[in-house]
Amino acid sequence: MPKQQEKNKTIEQKNYEKLQAKHELKRPIAKNCVKAFLVGGLFCTVGQAISYIYIYFFNFTEQTVGNPTSATMVFIALLLTGFGIYDRIGQFAGAGSAVPVTGFGNAIISAAIEHRTEGFVLGVGSNMFKLAGSVIVFGVFSAFVVAIIKTLFGMVGG
Amino acid sequence: MMIRICLQLLFIFTLFLSGCASKDDGKTERLALLKQTDPKPIDIIDTTDRNIGDEEAVKKEVKKNDHIYDVVIVKNGKDMLVAYKIKHLHRFKMKQVEKKLTKDLNKKFEGIHFIVSSDYKIFLEAVRLNKLLRENEIPREKAKKEFKQLVELKEEKT
Numbered sequence: 022m023p024k025q026q027e028k029n030k031t032i033e034q035k036n037y038e039k040l041q042a043k044h045e046l047k048r049p050i051a052k053n054c055v056k057a058f059l060v061g062g063l064f065c066t067v068g069q070a071i072s073y074i075y076i077y078f079f080n081f082t083e084q085t086v087g088n089p090t091s092a093t094m095v096f097i098a099l100l101l102t103g104f105g106i107y108d109r110i111g112q113f114a115g116a117g118s119a120v121p122v123t124g125f126g127n128a129i130i131s132a133a134i135e136h137r138t139e140g141f142v143l144g145v146g147s148n149m150f151k152l153a154g155s156v157i158v159f160g161v162f163s164a165f166v167v168a169i170i171k172t173l174f175g176m177v178g179g
Numbered sequence: 180m181m182i183r184i185c186l187q188l189l190f191i192f193t194l195f196l197s198g199c200a201s202k203d204d205g206k207t208e209r210l211a212l213l214k215q216t217d218p219k220p221i222d223i224i225d226t227t228d229r230n231i232g233d234e235e236a237v238k239k240e241v242k243k244n245d246h247i248y249d250v251v252i253v254k255n256g257k258d259m260l261v262a263y264k265i266k267h268l269h270r271f272k273m274k275q276v277e278k279k280l281t282k283d284l285n286k287k288f289e290g291i292h293f294i295v296s297s298d299y300k301i302f303l304e305a306v307r308l309n310k311l312l313r314e315n316e317i318p319r320e321k322a323k324k325e326f327k328q329l330v331e332l333k334e335e336k337t
Contacts, residue, residue: 073212073299082300085335104184 057117060110064121068094091122098126103134128152204307211306212299215264218309220252223322237261237288245269246276251305253312255326260294262302273297296333304329 030038072090075081081089101107107127111118118124129149136148150157207216220234234252241250241261246269253260261284265273281295296302308325311317317325 076300077212077303080300080332082332082335083298085337086300088337106184 053115056114057120059117060114061117061121064094064118064123067097068121094122095126095129098123099130102127102130125153125156128156205310208303208307208310211303215249216251216306217249218251218306219313220254221309221312222254223312223319223326224254224256233288233291234259237284237291240284240287241280244276244280246272247280249302251302251309253305253308253326253329255323257290258292258294258326258330260296260301260305260326260329262296262298262305264299264302265297294330294333298333301329301333304332 068090071093072081072086075086075089076083079089098107101110101123107118107123108131111127118127132151132153133145133149136144138144139148207218210216220238222234234254237259238250238252241247241252241263246265247263248266249264251262261280263280265276269276277295277297281293284291284293284295304325308317308322308329312322
């Protein structure tokens, strides 16, 4: 099908594509990767520090510290998004700020802020999980699949 | 403006953290998660070093393991809590190490019930309890209660 599409293009279209290719700015992929790595790594370091704080000062073990740490990171991301700092971090770091759990917090609160003018129920309530909803759905589903695989392997392996 | 917000956030965060700094830890306990502490084994019933034969032998046995670099032992009657730290790059094998160590210790030292853990929290609390017992800063009954709580904490999953 793409070959057929290529054939059907007019000369003008082909010329335009050539012109576009000539003027198109090259994406600095390596630079973006380094930025994402550094900022994503920084978030993870902060997360590790928070989990150590929970272990050190509260009754959480390494086994149980994951949930409060994620919740705290999401909360920090909510604050930073509300103050408009996370947007700047996102512009600088790209995927480095979207992939960690803080990206989840950012997705929720930015959608909530965006739809605030439409009211609390139909605006904030119904649009808050517009993007984060897919994260929850696929997260739960993949956890379900992994649990089934683990159970099956457990039954086979004893 | 942004710097001001960042400073305010940092101040609030520090204020929250300062509320947590109530633990009466010495330098060894403060750095227990980062540095090697290697305290002497201790028995809650007899906190002197007179009848420490078994505990010392267990410690030597645990330290023979190549994956482990720091051990703390607290004994309470027939129960012995063995908390240790695993070398960072060996943490992938944490479960196997724990399983093998428990099996080896049970085989070698019959009549003792071992509670083996590689969790940082259990290690930290064991170091704290060890220090309090050594300095006679905790009554025996309270120490026994803390030991029991530590064993329960080790079993917690969520």
